[in-house]
Amino acid sequence: MRIVNAVYGDSTGGRWAATIKTARLLAGRGHEVILLIDPCDQDKVPDFGAERIEVVTLRNSGHYDLLASVKAARLLRQRAVDAVIAHSGRAVHLLKRAAPAQVPVIAFNHSHNIKRTLKADAFFCITPYMKQIVDAATGGTKPAHVISNAVSVPAESELRREGDGRFSIGAISRLVEGKGLDTLVAALALLARRGIDFRATIAGDGELRPALERLVEEALLADRVEVPGWLDEAGKAAFYRSVDVVCYTSGRDVQPLTVLEAFGWGKALVGTDVLGGSSCYVNEETALVTRVGDPEQLADALERLSRDADMRARLGRNAREQAVLCYADEVVAEMLDTRIRELVAERGGHRG
Template identity: 60%
Template sequence: MIVHILNSVYGDSTGGRWSATLKTGELLTQRGHRVTLLIAPEDAGKVPDYAGTNIDVVTLRNSGHYDLIASWRARRLIRARKIDAVIAHSGRAIHMLKRAVPTGVPVIAFNHSHNIKRTLKADAFFCITPYMKQIVDAATGATKPAYVISNAVNVPPDELLVRPENPVFTVGAMARMAPNKGVSDLVEALGLLSREGVAFRAVIAGDGEVRAQLEARVAELGLQDRVSFPGWLRAEQKQAFFRDADVICFTSEWDVQPLVILESFAWGRALIGTDIDGPSSCYEDAKTALVVPPNDPFALAVALRRLHDDPVLRSTLATNARRQARGAYADEVIAELLDSHVSDLVARARGGEARRGA
């Protein structure tokens, strides 16, 4: 079933949520659907050039959750374009569009956060992790359709994975440098490795409010020549980052489903990840990652030392992770799930059905 989908985000149109909104539309058009991207005027400059694609962009000002004028204008847009389904990536978009849709047009909340309170007015839910689906089902009594649809990742071809010969053991991390991301734990773990005489280099990509503190701590530990902070990476820099790394560290104290996990898997790199709700549903200890407690630099250092000393384990984790990326997170896999579930929800809405989500 080919349908016309309104894909929208308001309020929080930054970072991973913004990227996921754009990716959702792009994947749906790959399956033949038509997509209208509805966004705030101030976000128009962040949209790629979609000329010649099956995506068009419409801007509409929205002042908040209770902007009735915005809902009235959205209703006219939905009727004029004969929209079949709405996918909304934020609470503000859900509130505006739920008031706007006519009978028979489902509003689907694409949940990117564990804070789902403002999304519960939706008719159905796409949840990026199994843990998030549990939260949604608990809140709704499992009376509305809810599906697990992960963030999507492009899996590079094998030839791009080749690393330079005999490099120094290289540790990578990529995160917004905020207190909950646990990057300070990684810095302390690297200090422990240094005191043990382990040869390594580390690349900690990203930026944020605690970056200056992290750089200062690296200097205190005497690691300036071994740890670099390149900031946010462009696409071509990301390739080199993942290709050159032996291990990627995900160190958050709480999080949802950071793309760095999926990208690490896609690039076939060994991962160390924290045991926290949401992200830990993506990996299994000693199979696709080494799992450590959050806020534990010593455990992180032990895991790093283990992977430094055991290239066979690094290779096993990497191989298993790449297989999982291909089977569960690859663009084409997520495109098929979006296509199937959107089409099913449109058919249900047209037939007036209301079944429990799978």
């Protein structure tokens, strides 16, 4: 099938990563994918090489840009598109106006704020809780399916631990408001005062990076804590190999990719009790769960894991098993493929 995969407006962070991942998973299942984006996002597009993905740019000034809708309608008809996946409210509005009746417009919801996606014909929801919100808003009158974000789960042979043997703590995040990294620095300062020998890496980039680096300096942690900035894929793999524990400290995410990646790498996790993120893990089974913004509780969890290698191993094993069963690329790709074919068939579209 030929599928348009689009995002407008909020095309940053996890949403952008999920849009690119969706394109690649569908292409890997043999579909022809048109990645439809605003021209301002073109420089973020990776090199797809021989993958069956075509990048098309179309300027869209907002939810009610009628000229953009006319151009999108022409594109969908000329290219005989079978289905549309829209990763943002603006993309839903644009493409629902443009799509022929037999072409389903599917909202891929990455946020609990679903109001602007309700015009879609169907919904892919990254967590069960999000599906509950969609079903409540639509009265269950439109198809809604739980389809997780996907991660590339490394092979067992790639999981070797690297480093100097010291207890190693990691976090990887956009360095922006709401991610709780100030709480992490405060917890690390508590660990230092308790005499725990550790090193830490806080990877990522964003407008708060200078402030975070100042916090590290002020807490007298510069000799223990590294802030290396954004990591490419090789750097991310090296990061996960080097840490014993991954910290997820956010107070706002729905299904954080960092958590899914940490699970894939078989790492022990300390996560917050934020409503969205905590739906991915269970306290004492796949993570130790702490209150959002509580450095004392976070420090306690990290100290516990620093002293209990068996618990770290158990949490990591359970987490990796969950990643293999629920979040791996091939699992999510098959689910996407099945659900899209069902939705297209229900609307009398493509029969191939």
